[in-house]
Every structure is written in structure tokens, then in C-alpha cells.
Amino acid sequence: MPARRIAPVAVLAALLAGCGDADSGAPIVPPKDAGAPPELARPLGAAVNAKAAREDDAYLRAFASTFTSMTPENEMKWSLVHPKRDSYDFADADALVGLAQATGKRVRGHTLVWDQQLPRWITRQDWKRDELRRVLTGHVREVVSHFKGRVAQWDVVNEPLQPSGRAKRDVFTRMLGREYIALAFRAARAADPRAKLFLNENGSEFPGPKQDALVALVTDLRRRGVPIDGVGLQDHTVAGKAPDAARLRATMRRFTRLGLAVEITELDVAVPRSGSLAVQARDYAASTGACRDEPGCTGVTVWGVTDKWSWIGAGNRALPFDEQARPKPALEAIRRTLSR
Ligand code: G3I
DSSP: OOHHHHHHHHHHHHHHHHTHHHHTTSOOOOOTTOOOOOOBSSOEEEEEOHHHHHHOHHHHHHHHHHOSEEEESSTTSHHHHOOBTTBOOOHHHHHHHHHHHHTTOEEEEEEEEOSSSOOHHHHSSOOOHHHHHHHHHHHHHHHHHHTTTTOSEEEEEEOOBOTTSOBOOOHHHHHHTTHHHHHHHHHHHHHOTTSEEEEEESSOSSSSHHHHHHHHHHHHHHHTTOOOOEEEEOOEEETTTSOOHHHHHHHHHHHHTTTOEEEEEEEEEEOOTTOOHHHHHHHHHHHHHHHHHOTTEEEEEESOSBGGGOTTOGGGOOSSBOTTOOBOHHHHHHHHHHBO
């Protein structure tokens, strides 16, 4: 085939290849005329996933017109941004941060060090301590530097504790002990001194051994001068079993009295088959109300936008928008609670 006839075919093939995988890595175009969110007493965030934002216009519109903060649901996690030892891939995370910037949202970075969503090259290696220490601090430095000035807060360490309050036995604890936490925070502070640094934990909203262990852990970090600014309470709950506002505020105060900020970072309220959306709305109001009333609580983030894309499945009806992105009573309750 003559060269002049090959060229258009090659161009077409290259274009088609670029279009594969639902445009993974491509910029996410902000919706036109979505409307701005109302002014609220606290930043109101949502976890957003790039696939949903690209494929589901109603999801994207609901996000843009409701929320004032954005957390990438998966796209900043280790296995996605640092899949091979010597290469980083920030395409999807950059697309989400670009969306947030174009629509005026604050960004919470999630998450730098977690025992889940780790690439095999981390979990399979038989590390030497110094080598793992270098890899860990290098990862934190690279990711935080990449987003310097664009990410307001980082979940530096995610879910370090077991339900009993003991430290998890992950690759970092096994090799480095609890010192990996201090290493990660110090590396993050050095890479972006203006970003607020959080330790994010689940299942700590109610009093008990895990909450006590979390208080002891962050007390120790503060005492040693480790640069931690806040604690994230995830607050994944079930309608009718969620903590009430008074209990949640008592939990928050255990951290704010140490000089730390708190945020509710992953709120969702699953509704059992027999449950009601009214109870769900009441529980959303309790969590957001606790944050509104507690001076040290600097924001509430909901873990998703619409039920269709919820990590626990649409059947749990856990989010403020339904599968068709129609507002639920929970949304009205959140807005009322956070209205100025
Ligand atoms: O991207 C792959 C896709 O290529 C593949 O075809 C598909 C098949 O299963 O999997 C996709 O990856 C999934 C990923 O979400 C993106 O959708 C993973 O399997 C799945 O495990 C992953 O789940 C995420 C989970 O963290 C991982 O533990 C959820 O979306 C995310 O909502 C959830 O978020 C966590 C927070 O980060 C920390 N706190 C708890 C919270 C809920 O578990």
C-alpha cells in the first residue's frame, strides 16, 4: 500500500485506541448551566468517581449544583496513581481535580497510605526496612507535590486500626511499626506545607475501644510533633442505627480538645429494605448538624452522589440522590441543616 494511503488509516487507528476504556484519563467537561450550590455553613463534599462523571450526565449535574467540595473516590489511591514502582499515572486524578477547579470546589485528597488498593509490587515484595521507608516517603512526596496548591486536605493515612483498636498488620506496620504513620505525615508536610493533613478512620463514631485507640494514637502523634491537623470520621452508617448529633459531637470534642480539626469524610446512610427514607433524612441531618454545631468541624463529605454509583450498591439507597439522580428527602435535610 502506498504511504499516502496508510497515513489516514494509522491516524484513525490511533484515534480509536485513544477512545477506548470510556475515555479513561480524558478531561471531565463541567456541565453547562448546572447552577451553583447554595451558600452553606460548612463545605459539603461528595466522593466522585471519574467513570460516573464521564458516563452519567445527571450524576455530574447533581454533583456540580449541590456540593462545594470533592474527594476522588478511588483515583488518588496507590494502585491507581503509582501502579508500577517507577511510574505514576495521574490522568484520572488530574481530570477530577480539573473538574473541581472548573466548578469552584475544594479538593480533599484521598488517600496516600492505606492497606487496601495497594499494587502487587508493594504487597508482594520482601522489603528491607530502609527500602520500604524510602518507597513510602517517595510515594507521599511525589503525589502531594504533583497536586501542590490544588488539594486543600489530604487523608494521609487511612484506616490504620482494627475494630479492637490494635494496629492493622499490613505491610507497613509489619516492616516499620507505627512509625510509618509519622513518616507519611512528615513527608506530606514537607511536600505541601499549606495542605491540611488528616488521619481518616472508620467505625470510630461511637465510644469504644477503637475510638479510644484513635484518640491515643493522635494524642501521641501531637505530643511527638508529628504534623497532623485533623481527624476524619468516615461515618458510614445504617438508617436507624446512626449516631445521634449529641453523641457525634461528644466524639468530635475528643479530637478538637487536642487542637485538631475534625471532618465527616465518608458519610452515607444505608436504608434496609424495610427502612424509610424519612429515617435516613433524619440521620443525615444528625451528622451534618453535629458538624455545623461543632466549631472544630470543618466539613462534611458524602461518599458518592447518586444511589446508582454507590460503593454499597444502588439497593441500599444510601445517598442523597436516587438512581435517576432525583433529590431524596436526605438532600433537603442536609440543605436545611447547613443553610445559613
Ligand atoms: O477499576 C476496576 C475495573 O477496571 C474493574 O473492571 C472492576 C471489576 O470489579 O473493578 C474496578 O475497580 C473497583 C474500584 O472500586 C473502582 O470502581 C474495585 O474492584 C473496587 O474494589 C473498588 O471499590 C472501592 C473501595 O473503596 C476499595 O476498597 C470503592 O469504589 C470505594 O468507594 C471504596 O471507598 C472506601 C474509602 O476509600 C475508604 N473508606 C471506606 C470506603 C468504602 O469501602
